[in-house]
Amino acid sequence: DGGITQSPKYLFRKEGQNVTLSCEQNLNHDAMYWYRQDPGQGLRLIYYSQIVNDFQKGDIAEGYSVSREKKESFPLTVTSAQKNPTAFYLCASNPGRGGGADQPQHFGDGTRLSIL
C-alpha cells in the first residue's frame, strides 16, 4: 500500500545536538510538508516543498532545516538553534500543483521528539 513512513517513532535529543527526522513517501506526490504539533496549538507549518530541489519556509522555520534531493524523501533536521524542540512532528504529502488544490494531505504517523 502507498503511504508515508516517518522514522523513528520516538527520538531523544541531548542539548546542543542536531537530529534528523526521516520522511519517505511512495505516493508519487510532488508536494511534501513538515508540521510541528504542540498541545492546544494545532499543526504549525515548518517547511514545505512543492517540487524536488525546492522548498519554502513555513510559519515556524527557525531552528529547522530540510532538503529535497529526491521526490520520495523530505528529511527534517532539528538543529541546536531550536530552543524548544520537544514536540510531535508530522510529515505530509499531496499531489501538488498538478493534482489540484482539492486534494487532501496524506500524513505519516509522526515522530515524537524529546529533550534528554
Added chain:
Amino acid sequence: AQSVTQPDIHITVSEGASLELRCNYSYGATPYLFWYVQSPGQGLQLLLKYFSGDTLVQGIKGFEAEFKRSQSSFNLRKPSVHWSDAAEYFCAVNPEGAGTYKYIFGTGTRLKVLA
C-alpha cells in the same frame, strides 16, 4: 490573513448522542475545506472534504459536514457517536487562491465519549 477557528477545545458527549463540531474560516473566496481525525500518537486521517457542489458532504465513519457560505462555516456532524470516535478533530482550509499549497489548520477539538 486566512484563518481557521474551532471554538470548542473539548467536547464530551454520551455514546449514541449526536455530535456537531464547529469550524469557521476566514477567507474571501470559497476555499477547499477538510476535516481530519487524529487518534493519540497517530497521524491525521481524512474524514471528508468540500470544494464545490452539494454543500452537504458525506465522509467516512458516518460523518458528514455542511458548508454554509453565509456563515463561513463547515461544521462536522454525526447522528450517533460511538466510543471509538473519541479522538481529536481538525478542520483545515486550503486557500488555493493564494497561489500556494499551504494548508491552514484549526487548533483542534478533542472529543470525549462517555459510555
